[in-house]
Amino acid sequence: MKELTLRQMEVVRAVMIAGSIQGAANLLHVSAPGISRLIKHTEDGLGFRLFERRAGVFVPAPEAHAIFAMLNQVYHQVENLNAAVSSVQKGQNFALSFASAPSIAQFIAARAIRSIRARFPDLMIDLNILKIEETLDYLLLEQGEAVFMSSPVENSAIESTPLVKGRIVAILPEGHELAAKDTVSVHDLMRFPFIGVDPDDPYGDTLARPFREAGLTPHHAIRGRFAQTMVSLVRHGLGVAAIDEFSVAEVYMPGLVRRPLTEKAEITAYVVQKRGRQLSSFAEFTIERFRHELTEAASRGQWDPPVQK
Structure with missing residues (x-):
């Protein structure tokens, strides 16, 4: 069973937020073909689809809903971690x-x-x-x-x-x-x-x-x-x-x-x-x-x- 890397999680979430490969590429300041290849590589490694394309928009596949819910929790924790790091860097509350x-x-x-x-x-x-x-x-x-x-x-x-x-x-x-x-x-x-x-x-x-x-x-x-x-x-x-x-x-x-x-x-x-x-x-x-x-x-x-x- 293949595990998601931090980079894969970042790209998957970007596609989920943007609703398109190009939109995710713009968010991450990288090329669209690179995003497309990574999504395909990730899905092949996991053995199931992460997204379905409906009317030109990428939406989470039914089997991936639980993963996306956990992914959002992970990112909220990362945001909290970054906020804590920023606080220490500024000396806040110290x-x-x-x-x-x-x-x-x-x-x-x-x-x-x-x-x-x-x-x-x-x-x-x-x-x-x-x-x-x-x-x-x-x-x-x-x-x-x-x-x-x-x-x-x-x-x-x-x-x-x-x-x-x-x-x-x-x-x-x-x-x-x-x-x-x-x-x-x-x-x-x-x-x-x-x-x-x-x-x-x-x-x-x-x-x-x-x-x-x-x-x-x-x-x-x-x-x-x-x-x-x-x-x-x-x-x-x-x-x-x-x-x-x-x-x-x-x-x-x-x-x-x-x-x-x-x-x-x-x-x-x-x-x-x-x-x-x-x-x-x-x-x-x-x-x-x-x-x-x-x-x-x-x-x-x-x-x-x-x-x-």
């Missing part, structure tokens, strides 16, 4: 939860989410902003699938994967005397009120590294926990700072001047996730987009026009 450190969330997250929204227009996105000590509970309790951090999380249940290396840069208020320099040394920064992050904090420790390597110990006039706070303090003329370039990766930042450090100083962005957890395709795409945006920011570098000396 939620993506992930988190970011404030430094990466400031500008990079919005750019990545723009791409995620374009790919999955109906996906609900839940973005959390976390301190590094909040990351462990967030991932282990599966409140979200991934966290983007500027430091790795040291825990056997957590996996930290490097994404991109970026630079630590100097930021100055507009009109500052160091803005006349093409590059700024950590020695230069130490001559002015210095704004930083507690070096006992992993992010603060990374920002302090180029000073330690130069034999300097930063003395903070003001400490801020997050990059946005440091940027705001510098903008208001309260001091100078060293910060990761991802935190200031915007084309125009009024009130702020960005300069490369004379010393080589790098910072690594990580994606952190629960070890062994299978990520959704939405989360995997999100990681790819963050990697792309971080790479773009690191390769482009946002430097402000030099001030005339």
